[in-house]
Amino acid sequence: MSDPRPTGVRRAARQRPTSGVLLGSTAVAVASLVAAAILVLVTPSDPGPAPRPSAATGAPVSQITLGCPRRPNLPEGVSTSFGVASVVGDDLGQDGSVTGAPRLSRGEASEVVGSTERGVRLTGTDGLAQGLVAWRADTGSSTAITECPSPRASWWFTGLGASIDHESTLTIANLDSGPAVVDIKVLSPEGEIDVAETGGSGITLAPGESRTLSLVALAPQNDELAIRVHASRGRVVAAVSDRFAETPAAEPGFEWLPSQIEPARILRLSGVPAGSRFRTLLVANPSDLEAVVTVELAGPSGRVLSPDLNQLSVDPGALLAVDLSALADENVAVRLVSDLPVVAVLRSVVQGGDIVYAGPAQALTTIAGLPVIGRSTVHLTALGEAARATVTAYSVEGESVGGTTISLDAHATDTWKAPRLAAYVVVEPAKATVFGSIVYSGESAVPLRDLPTTIRIPAVRPAA
């Protein structure tokens, strides 16, 4: 077989060795330099992580469903009403409609005809779906106000009870057209209580069905409880009404419990009115490890750290009740920082035995709105830095009837009384971030939250 090598290859073998050393070093140097030059000149710096061309974007909310719970065992002397408001705000849609309040237009508030027995389902579409807030007000001998939430899969409530003096009732409703299956998990000071036997798991709700469960039936003989309502299939609206008597002989107070979506490491509880007699902080730790929780109070003058409260430790799966009655009687907010996600609420017993729950409030970023019912006080607390927020009160027709700009030092809490004429107030953060609530007649508190105006459309792309 002949050698197929190009002739030039062979010829190279006859080089004179004298020039070898010089040539060799030169060749090594030149080739290495060329290689290095290529690498240095042409290798670009890393362009960083790939851009996400189809990243999440925002879009105006075009549909929203709100569900107001029924409450079967209403105390005497209390009347129930349902209301809805389409709050005034920049860039909010004008068109659209709201079921249950057919004549509602932007800025207006309206009463919703509803049934105490069955609860109310409201659906806002198109423009009016943005900035829509609905509520249930139980007024009379006792005041209990609650916001009507949207259906979701996960609900946490803290501050329930199942005893003679403290009795809670859970209402769950399935507003969707498909069935929902709900499981309930109950935490007590002694740890988790198995409620599978007592009907706490696999609760199936047909479309449109609403059901009431008494905690006494689920987990009897427990003074303090926290629960998780989880829809393993479908979504539900859940609400807990609470009846609590500080002493066995006292007339029990009524309240709706604030809800929390998921346990969190940082919780801000707002709505502790001045003049409350007993204050109890309830913290539940659903995790498998002990949680260490730092408690800070944000009063009118700023942060208050109580040495004896500085660190709480909550057993895994257990609920801890801490008496805060010894603290100064002021309008305060509470900030909890935990190493593990926890749920919490602060219960105050006010003059006359009624109770107020300060629930976890959201840091406000866009626009928040709640109704004005009776004597309504806006509580606002600044987060880590000095903040400013505008509060405006609107009449039923959407006319501004008063307002203020609240400036807050870091960690300070301030309040503002809404005019009696007003139908609702709107809170918009102007500088930094605030959180807060509205306290009604000193007897009920509802945390402020951002009203849905835009939704995040998640990035969606085909997999490859």
Place this chain on the structure above:
Amino acid sequence: MKVTALLVSHDGARWLPAVLDGIESQTRPVDAVVAVDTSSSDNSGELLRERLGQDAVLAGQPLAPYSAAVARGLSVLPPAVEDEWVWLIHDDSNPAPDALEHLLAAAAPDIAVLGPKLREWPSLRRLLELGVTISGTGRRETGLERGEYDQGQHDRKRDVLAVNTAGMLVRRTVLETIGFDERLPIFGNDLDFGWRAARAGHRTVVVPDAVVFHAEAAHRGVRRTPLTGKRFHRVEREAALYTLLVNGPGRGLPWRLLRLLLGSLVRVLGFLLVRAPGEAYDELSAVARVYLRPDRIIAGRAARRRTATVPHARVKQLLAPAWLPYRHGLDFVSDVASAVVNQAADLTAARRERTLAETGPVDEDTQNLDDDTGLVARLVVSPVAWVFAGLMLLALLGMRGHIGSGFLSGGALLPPPDGAGYWWSRAFEGWHDLGVGSTVPSPPYLLPLAGAATLMLGKAWLVVDLLFFFAVPAAAWGAFRFLRRVTDSWHSALWGGVAYGLLPVLSGAVQQGRIGTVVVAVVLPWLAHAALFLASETQDRRSRASYRTALWLALGAAFAPLLLPLAVVVAAGVLGWCYSQNRGAFDELRRPVLAAVSVAAALLLPWALLTWSHDGISSWLLEAGRPASELIGSLSAWDIVLGRPGESGAPAWLSVGIAVAAAFALARTDTRSRVLAAWSVLLLGLLATAVLAGARVSLAATGTEERIWLGVPLLLVQGAAIAAVAIAGTGIREQLAEHAFGWRQPVGAAVAVLAVVTPAVGLAWWAFSGADGEIDRGPVSAVPEYMTDAVSRDVAQGILVVRGSQSAGFRYLLLREPGLRLGDDAVLPSANDQGPLSEVVGDLAGVPGESAAESLRTLGVQFVYAPAPVDQQLSGNLDSLAGVAPASALAPGSRAWRLEDEATLSDEDRGGALHPWLVALQCLGVVVAGVFAAPTRRRAER
């Protein structure tokens, strides 16, 4: 009894004198001689007239067929007498003196045709024919071996279907009533005549004692007449087809038509495979000419019905048995096989001689063995065999974690399909039932995969397994063979082979399932090996090398298209260098090099063209398999120099020895020109890597910008570096010893030791780490089986798999198979085409409208499956959607839904109808290139 000899002549002056002598010297003289000369261009006419007299020689029509010449001769004969015979003699057939006597001795009342034994003229001893018959495929069957010597072994008087017209003694009445068919000008008229005579109830008998010597001038193509033309093969084949179709029984005619057509196509393919395109063309045109004139067949059959008196069954025994064509086929295959084996043995012998001459003392043990020592003994003492056996064992050891059941997949590798058919259909179909449907052109690597899987009896998984398990020994073997050619020492070549073979695992290509890089790693040495022969001395070798190079290049580029532009640059560099240095070499190299590159590019058609309208440049930068850009980190200059395109390979410092040695390889003067050639390739690879390292390509299937896997250019860099070291390392010990002791010895020795240690450390790393990476064995799909069952029953019942969360975003896949398979990655519909589906999924994850379920249904989605962890909003939305019912999802934490109404798919406007034909053309191109690259060329032997 009267015998008239009828001699037909056309340009037969070479043989006529002897033929006429033969007729005159008959022991039983003929009673009359009539000659017909069909306008010969030589002096045949004069010769005949001189010997037979003016009156006995008739002038036939120029271009007259044999039948017309015979008819012309008969027309001048006096009226027939009883028992009159006509003896047909060709101008190239010379009867033995006693031929006629023996023929007449065999005459009997029921015998109409008598034929002699035909022997070859001029060899005189070889048998040509003792009567002929025809097989079912139209082959002329003599019952003799080719070139069989006449030793009387066939001397038996027997009935046959027909005898050759050369020397045929036929009753004049029969000849006049039946006659020859004018449609058969030269070939096959004897068979046809015999067949018709048999149908008319006459016997044809061959008389072995009568001998006629026949030159078979027309059949061998020695004599070209306008009647045979240049295409005598076509005329012959046409005659055979015609004879079969007009004479065979009418009942089996449709079947015979089909069989002959298919058989002819097979023959065409066979001729192409043995590189006989002329015969293939003849075959094809013969079929076309016969089949396009059905009127001739109808007329021919009508004419035969008129003369037939006995049924077909009586003739059947005279025809060749039905099994005969199959035996011929078997013989052909075994002939080819033995030819290949013989040639391989010849090559091996030649190589051994060369090896002994070149290697000198190194192969002592092998040399000392006797020549007749068996292969096993040679293997046992060969260190090369031991090294490769060790590599095979290490390959199994290195892949120990991936042995078991399930499909090898993960990283960039999708699981292989269940059979080769999947790949074939993906390659050929213009419309892919993937997701919302796709017309993306099939990638070229499907064809080699499908071919390989077919060879493995349809076991597609075996192809992938073998590739990944034995990538290292396969690449090492190729590199060893290549380096044996470019270095003078098998030590160097073996070192280089092992060092190169490790690249697929060191670079992480195997661990990440980068099938493109793995295939290129195996192919690249053979490509380089073939390319070496482009500079061969003979034109034939250069041309074959050019096709071989093109095939290797096309195979590599099919899996990693980037190889083709790189090869173009190398080719341009080589040609440019030759142009500036040596114009003669340039002229020799130009054509084979250009042919190799352009044929390779042509073999990648239609994908190479069609893909521009779909993915554009990105498809040329991506390899076979998933892009899997999440497995590609940002490349540092260090990674590039040491050949680490991803994050899964060996620690980069393991390759430092190669880089250092490659730099020092330039220092050796006597090998520098070859080392510089390797360095040019190395620099090209570096340049390509550096340019592409920061680039991102837009993936049409996802609409995202992704990093590119640069396994192939880095393989080129490392391969070139290893080649440079292997070339410079040849005889390095002697080289260092030659010089007086100085700084060169310690430096050279240190670099040499470093270079030798590097692959050894690499092997150790490979054995210990076990090629752990992204690839693993597992099931094809995690989707519940009832869904895959449903979709396999009805392709419209697609499964929408949605992963992700609100914050991280959602990724979805619409399945119409249990899962994506290797090859599907390249034909996924584009993100644009999937736009409507993206919108629906976005709605499902956000706020679905009332019509979301209906939109899903019309997109052919029956099931929605969300593997754990499931986004709560997504599951809540689906739970609450009218028309969607929860279904069982088996894996904990995952959710599934089923649409209540039956999903539908509109099947209009699918497009891609042209694609199968283009791919068929591509296959044809590959076959043709393979034929031209093949080492054997069949000479037109007859």
